[in-house]
Amino acid sequence: MSALLQIEDLSIAFGRGGRQTPVVQGVNLTLNARETLALVGESGSGKSITALSVPQLLPYPLASHPTGRILVEGESLIGASTATLRRFRGGALGMVFQEPMTSLNPVHTLEKQIGETLRIHQGLSAAAARDRIVELLEMVRLPEASARLGAFPHQLSGGQRQRVMIAMAIANSPRLLIADEPTTALDVTIQAEILELLADLKQRLDMAMLLISHDLNVVRRVADRVAVMQQGRVVEQGEAASVFEQPRSDYTRALIAAEPSGRPRPVANPQTVLEARDLRVWFPRRGGLLKRVVGHLKAVDGIDLAVGAGETLGVVGESGSGKTTLGMALLRLQAATGQIRFEGRDISRLGKGALRPLRRRLQVVFQDPYGSLSPRLSVEQIIGEGLAVHRIGADAAERGALAREALAEVGLDPALAERFPHELSGGQRQRVAVARAIVLKPAVVVLDEPTSALDRSVQTQLVELLRSLQARHGLAYVFISHDLKIVRAMSHRMLVMQSGQVVESGPAERIFTDPQAAYTQRLLAAAL
Known part of the structure; x- marks a missing residue:
């Protein structure tokens, strides 16, 4: 053959x-x-x-x-x-x-994007193409496939966007x-x-x-x-x-x-720096001719949590369970109800002006480093942008020096400061994203799938880097990931989320060795 x-x-x-x-x-x-x-x-x-x-x-x-x-x-x-x-x-x-976020067209619906390849290669009519698109989306287990045809890529989670890409590929x-x-x-x-x-x-x-x-x-x-x-x-x-x-x-x-190994350094009686009580993020569902609210998507539904200085709270769950929405709500980047306290202060209802001084202490590392780093700015400008906003450094030269120090701290050659994101590897881009966060000396960093796009050896290096930075600066991490091996290497405590709710929480090692919830047991069986 x-x-x-x-x-x-x-x-x-x-x-x-x-x-x-x-x-x-x-x-x-x-x-x-x-x-x-x-x-x-x-x-x-x-x-x-x-x-x-x-x-x-x-x-x-x-x-x-x-x-x-x-x-x-x-x-x-x-x-x-x-x-x-x-x-x-x-x-x-x-x-x-x-x-998938950069591969899917942001201004076209799922139906239009998948239907395009069906019309070009099979000449299907609009009705036949629509039926085939629903079939494909159901094959890749996209929830509520027929109701998602009019959705745009930004309205889907990262995992859901990847499933749409697979549907297009097998069309x-x-x-x-x-x-x-x-x-x-x-x-x-x-x-x-x-x-x-x-x-x-x-x-x-x-x-x-x-x-x-x-x-x-x-x-x-x-x-x-x-x-x-x-x-x-x-x-x-x-x-x-x-x-x-x-x-x-x-x-x-x-x-x-090259596998992530070890466990996070124990922290005795950490002082709570970030906590939430009855946190909720509900998105309205609209229907009918007048587009009235007919229900809600409960992305985050009544969650309580706390994380202390030098401690990592791991957040795990399936795609669409509400992990990223929870992280963005904690940072006040997503509208929510309930109470959020940072360093003992209620920040739930603070306006933009009152929040701005606190932003440098509440940082985030996003899932997609290529999408979150401006392609038009050099590495030095990317890291220095936050310094300029918060008026740290007397002038551009001093901010450039601070940016280079941050690069060295995350294990990158300061000479990379003059490069642009497209000139870096995936691992280097993610280290730049970490440098952008830590240069502001934060108290809390939300890490949203920071290792998902990296190969295993680079993942291991990033885990070691994050643990080192945490020990050095007493950082509190909210670590969102679907990779349970990395969560185990990073986390002191864990939340397991399903459909916007916490189904299990507690010390990470206890959850890994003796999970109580059936959903947690299923997650661990699939991963370990």
Whole structure:
């Protein structure tokens, strides 16, 4: 049987003329129908650009292929005509991108975005396309699929947006699915469902899958073969079981060993710095001709919590459970009812002017570092912006020096201050986001999925960094994550959320070793 995908001696370079920089060299890969090949490696190893070269989605002519061939069903794609590439893209080749918020069009509804590929490749009528879209959204377990057709990407959680991307990718029953971190933004139970779904589709459609992932647990579960990339080269490949059980490369062994370990440093009688009582965030549901309120979506429903100096409160739960909404409400970035006290002061009803001096003490690190860092500002300007707003530093030179000190504290070379976000790796961007928060000397930092887009080795480094910063500065963390291994390495106490409510809370180690709620038990069984 001939291979569905053949990559032969592929090299990729960026630049023009004699100033080309090679980033991928000598890659040889083969993928057969119904087979899953996983590309693994650290951030910047060349995984994603190797995958993007298959449908020819690199920024040509800035990108080029000095050597190599890419064959899909025997047809060469390097240098193929626009018509040929259009036929393959979204048809025989489906693509799930890494960052759904930047991949989905923010001004188009879900129905319009998924329907576009159905009309182009299948010529479906509006009614038939609508039925197919609902079917696809139900296949990827999007809640209330038929009611979501008019929704925009910003109205969905990170996990829900990723499921929409998967629905778009499988819309035309592709023979090859390229999945670039397809479960990155998903909680552990939905990860299992999506992986099961992809495995089922692979068999039913004779579909092959090229999987790019930093999550070695995912790779273990779904890959038939594994190729390990380092600095643009494949350093090892083979059957998945063989690579994981008997790795030949030192680099592969280091990747497998890179797991968050240890526990947070114990804190004796921490002084409470942030607490909430009966916190609620209800979004109105409107219906009928006059769009009257007919009900409420209870994103956060009557939650009590407290976190002390030097302590980490882990918040876990499935996508859509209300974790991020809770974090934003605690920071007064989301309207809420109930009481929020910071350093003993009720801040629930403070206006914008009264809140501003407190903002430097209440900081956040967002889930998507690429989306939360301005592409038009240098790293120094990004970190220095908060300093300028709060009038810290006598002048631009002093603020620049403080920004460089913050970069050094998060383990980055201060020389990176002159770079822009697109010139950094994912791990570097997230460290810049952490530097932007700590440069203001906060008391509380809300960390919203800070490791979800990072490979395992970089995740481990970030966990060590966050624990070090917490010990040094007595920071209180509200740590929101679906990755329970990282939550265990970071958290002193935990809240488990389901449908806007806390179903279990207490010391983190007790919850991990003796969970009481059935929902918590199901989460742990899916992850550990």
